[in-house]
Amino acid sequence: MRSTSTTAAPGDPVQSTVLSVAQLRKSYGGTAAVDGVSFSVGRNEIVGLVGPNGAGKTTIINMILGVLEPGSGTIRVGGVDIAADRSRALQNTNFAAVYAPLPGNLTVVQNLRVFGLIYGVAGLRARIDALLAQFELDRFRNVKCGVLSSGEQTRVGLAKAMLNRPRLLLLDEPTASLDPAAARDIRARIHDSVAQASTGILWTSHNMYEVQEVCDRVLFLSRGRILLQGNPRTLPGEHGKESLEELFVTVAREPLSLGER
Amino acid sequence: MSLTRTLAVVLRQAYLIRGSFSRMFPLFAWVAIDMVLWGFITRYLNSVSASGFNFVPVLLGAVLLWDFLVRVMQGVTMAFFEDVWSRNFLNIFATPLTIADYLGGLILSSIATSAVGLAIMLALATTVFGLSFLSYGIMLVPYLTILFLSGIALGIVGSAAVLRMGPAAEWFIWPLPALISPFAGVFYPIETLPTWMQYVSAMLPPSYVFEGMRAVVEGGPVSLEAALWGGCLAVIYLLAACWFFTRTYRYAVRTGLLARYSAESAA
Numbered sequence: 395m396r397s398t399s400t401t402a403a404p405g406d407p408v409q410s411t412v413l414s415v416a417q418l419r420k421s422y423g424g425t426a427a428v429d430g431v432s433f434s435v436g437r438n439e440i441v442g443l444v445g446p447n448g449a450g451k452t453t454i455i456n457m458i459l460g461v462l463e464p465g466s467g468t469i470r471v472g473g474v475d476i477a478a479d480r481s482r483a484l485q486n487t488n489f490a491a492v493y494a495p496l497p498g499n500l501t502v503v504q505n506l507r508v509f510g511l512i513y514g515v516a517g518l519r520a521r522i523d524a525l526l527a528q529f530e531l532d533r534f535r536n537v538k539c540g541v542l543s544s545g546e547q548t549r550v551g552l553a554k555a556m557l558n559r560p561r562l563l564l565l566d567e568p569t570a571s572l573d574p575a576a577a578r579d580i581r582a583r584i585h586d587s588v589a590q591a592s593t594g595i596l597w598t599s600h601n602m603y604e605v606q607e608v609c610d611r612v613l614f615l616s617r618g619r620i621l622l623q624g625n626p627r628t629l630p631g632e633h634g635k636e637s638l639e640e641l642f643v644t645v646a647r648e649p650l651s652l653g654e655r
Numbered sequence: 656m657s658l659t660r661t662l663a664v665v666l667r668q669a670y671l672i673r674g675s676f677s678r679m680f681p682l683f684a685w686v687a688i689d690m691v692l693w694g695f696i697t698r699y700l701n702s703v704s705a706s707g708f709n710f711v712p713v714l715l716g717a718v719l720l721w722d723f724l725v726r727v728m729q730g731v732t733m734a735f736f737e738d739v740w741s742r743n744f745l746n747i748f749a750t751p752l753t754i755a756d757y758l759g760g761l762i763l764s765s766i767a768t769s770a771v772g773l774a775i776m777l778a779l780a781t782t783v784f785g786l787s788f789l790s791y792g793i794m795l796v797p798y799l800t801i802l803f804l805s806g807i808a809l810g811i812v813g814s815a816a817v818l819r820m821g822p823a824a825e826w827f828i829w830p831l832p833a834l835i836s837p838f839a840g841v842f843y844p845i846e847t848l849p850t851w852m853q854y855v856s857a858m859l860p861p862s863y864v865f866e867g868m869r870a871v872v873e874g875g876p877v878s879l880e881a882a883l884w885g886g887c888l889a890v891i892y893l894l895a896a897c898w899f900f901t902r903t904y905r906y907a908v909r910t911g912l913l914a915r916y917s918a919e920s921a922a
Contacts, residue, residue, distance in 0.1 A: 422911065456914040459749035463909040481751040489749060497667075497741035504670045511663035512750045554746075 410436050411473075412486075412562045412594035413458065418467035420453055420618075427453045429618035431467075435562065435594040442605040442626060443598045445615030446646035451598045454615075455491075455564050458596070460484055472561050485513065490555040491566035495547050498540020502531055502550050505539055506557060513558035525553040529583060545576040552584065559591045566598050577601070581608055602626075602638040612638070614645050621645055656755040663752075664760020665767070668734045672768070678733075682768055683775040686722050690776050693718040694784035712872045714842065715786050717865060719776045720798065721841045724806040724861060725832045726772040730765025731810025732817075732828055739822050744916050754901050761814070762807055769806070791871050797882045798864045804889035805860045809835075811896035815903040821916070840865045860889040 413435040420428040428450040435441045443451050456462035458469055460480045469476045471483040496505040503522060510518040526532045529549040534542060539550055548568065555563060565584070569577035581604065588595055599605050605612055606626045614622040622629065622645070626638055635641040672678045697710040704710070738747055747757075780786035788795055813828035820827075838852055839861040845853055856862040863885030870877050907913035 456911075459745075461745060461749050461908060462911050462914045463905075481753050484749065485751045487749075491745070494742075494745040496746060497737075497743050499675075499741060500667070500670055504667075508663050508667045508670070509746075509750070511666065512660050512747075512752050514657070514659055514751070 412437055412471065413596065414468075414470040414473075415454070415458070416468045418454065418457060418469065419465045420450075420457060420462065421465050426618050428457070428464075431615075431618070431620055433613055433620065433623070435596055437561070437592050437594050438589070439611065440588070440595040440597055440609045442609035442612035443596055443615060444600070444602070444605055444612060444642060445621075446642075449615040450618040451615055452491075452566060453618075455489070455566050455596070455598065458562075458564060459487070459489055485558070486561040487564065488513070488555040488558055488560040488562075489564035489566065490548070490551040490568050491564075492548070492568065492570045493566070494551075496539050496550055496554060498538060501536050501538050502526070502542075502553075503535045505550065506554060509554050510557050515557050521557060525556055528556075528587065529553045544571040545573075545580075548572060548576075548580060549583075552580065552587075556587050556591075560593055563588060563593050563595045565595060567600065568597070569599070569601065569604060577604065584608075602642055606638050614641070616645050656753065656759060657751075660752050660756040661759040661763060664734070664757060665763045668737065668760075668764040669767075671737055682771045686726065686772045686776050687779055689718055689722050690715070690779040690784070694780065697784065709872075711784060711786050712790050713869060715780055715784055716788075716791070716868060716872070717841050719780055719786070720802055720864065720868065721832075721836065721839075721861075722776060723769065723773050723799065724802040724809075726769040727765050727803050727806025728810040728813065728832060730768040731761045731807060732813045733768070734761045734764040735810075735814035735817070736825065739817060739825070739916075742916070744913055748913060754904055758811060758897060758900060761810070765807060765810060769803075791868060794867060794871055794877055794882065797886060798868060801860050801864050801882070801885045801889045804886075804893050808889065808892040808896040811893075811900050815896070815900040818900070818907055819903045819912075835859060835861070838862065844869060858888070860885040860892065863888075 411434045415434065416432045418428055418431045419426065431450070431454060433441070443454065445451055453462065457464050458471070458476070460476050460483070464477075469483075472486050474483040476483040496509075500508070503526070506522045506525065507518065510522060515521050526535055529552060531546070531549055531553060534546060534550075539547060542550065548571065552568065555565070568584070569580050572580060584595070585608065587593075597605070597609060609626050611623065612626040612629060613620050622633070622641075624632065630636060630638050630641045633641055633644075635644065672682070693715050697714045700710040700714070701708075738744055777788065781788070791798070809831055813831055817824045817828060838848070838855045839859050840848070840856060841861070845856045845862055845866055848856060863881045867877055867882055867885075904913070907916075
């Protein structure tokens with residue numbers, strides 16, 4: 395399952411970086427939701443963004459998607475500054491999130507057509523057919539999304555997210571509402587899809603098993619800051635923990651013990 | 656601005672209307688009921704009036720033109736509300752879609768839906784009640800244009816208000832035309848109004864349409880300057896409405912309102 399790609403290291407050429415976030419900040423009132431976050435995602439790289447509830451994960455994703463303006467900092471997608479040319483940056487981006495299902499009053503194929511036009515997908519009919527086959531949605535082609543099960547809706551959301559063969563894919567807890575078998579199936583489909591398209595993925599999850607399985611690199615977020623980052627398979631050992639879940643619990647409960655200022 | 660992205664918004668609305676009786680029915684039902692109701696009222700007034708004044712072009716024509724404006728406005732707001740009702744802001748605005756694309760889509764959707772209403776009204780008013788739009792002459796074109804632009808502007812302002820105040824603000828938007836109609840002189844000359852209301856009327860593009868329409872029907876002089884001024888006002892309001900929507904959208908992006916729209920507040 396795990397990608398064999400390389401992790402983008404500081405100093406990598408811009409061409410291999412699909413997402414570059416620098417000194418990102420966002421405050422609500424006097425409270426910092428995101429406080430000076432910097433990271434990058436490389437091509438073919440899956441980066442996990444994990445942290446306790448309220449750590450700032452979804453805020454970061456919303457800022458990358460252009461639906462939330464940063465207080466300060468820069469976001470570049472494929473070298474394009476989202477503040478300067480939001481439309482062009484988002485042309486190569488897509489996302490799927492459990493809290494943003496596609497409109498339930500449109501059928502699967504209608505939703506994919508509408509979003510395919512918005513993203514300007516060439517050969518849209520063939521692309522939709524291919525995605526319906528890939529995500530085993532053919533029999534739901536003319537079914538309204540609102541009557542599909544959670545797992546089916548997740549697959550439709552992922553098919554939408556793959557429509558434009560994005561260079562950057564943002565997945566906010568894509569398997570949160572799925573049973574373990576369906577979640578494993580979804581992970582495999584995502585992995586197959588992105589391997590073909592040289593996509594970089596930012597993946598949030600509360601499932602540490604999932605993060606360990608799919609991510610090349612993990613960023614631990616606490617109180618709006620990146621506290622730790624590294625290989626999810628070696629990071630627990632580096633901090634004297636037996637598992638990523640144990641490390642997560644420590645980050646959530648005792649961030650100061652891990653070096654938070 | 657991208658035509659393909661704009662057409663995507665229109666296509667979405669077409670899918671929704673095509674597959675839904677509750678969306679299709681109001682496109683023609685309420686305007687048809689209005690035509691029938693006011694058609695019989697004007698017939699009755701013609702029968703009891705000793706003056707021989709023909710109420711059909713003045714009253715029924717006014718209702719038709721006013722309903723056209725309302726349908727245009729609702730064409731915009733209905734298309735916008737679809738995104739509110741399906742909680743689709745995150746999906747739709749986290750794409751390359753620009754505000755110009757989006758508003759263009761709402762306007763094109765409104766042209767299509769209001770054209771259906773206009774056609775139904777014209778068919779009923781002319782065939783059943785003998786309203787002849789030829790009696791308005793060539794001025795019908797600028798009058799419809801002014802009402803169309805005003806309806807679009809009103810719809811965009813209403814959509815911006817709902818974007819800013821949350822889904823519950825929808826109930827402020829539906830009565831907006833009723834709030835304006837007394838000042839617009841839909842059924843009576845502007846000079847009937849008290850002076851302060853006349854000042855408000857002077858700022859409303861539809862008031863120039865209804866004053867002009869009455870002048871045409873009564874065979875009086877038609878003021879081209881007034882129609883031109885009404886048209887200029889309508890264009891100004893449309894540009895101001897687009898500016899207002901863009902400002903509101905930017906506010907929603909800056910404060911986090913767009914990302915947490917169901918909370919109806921950025922705080």
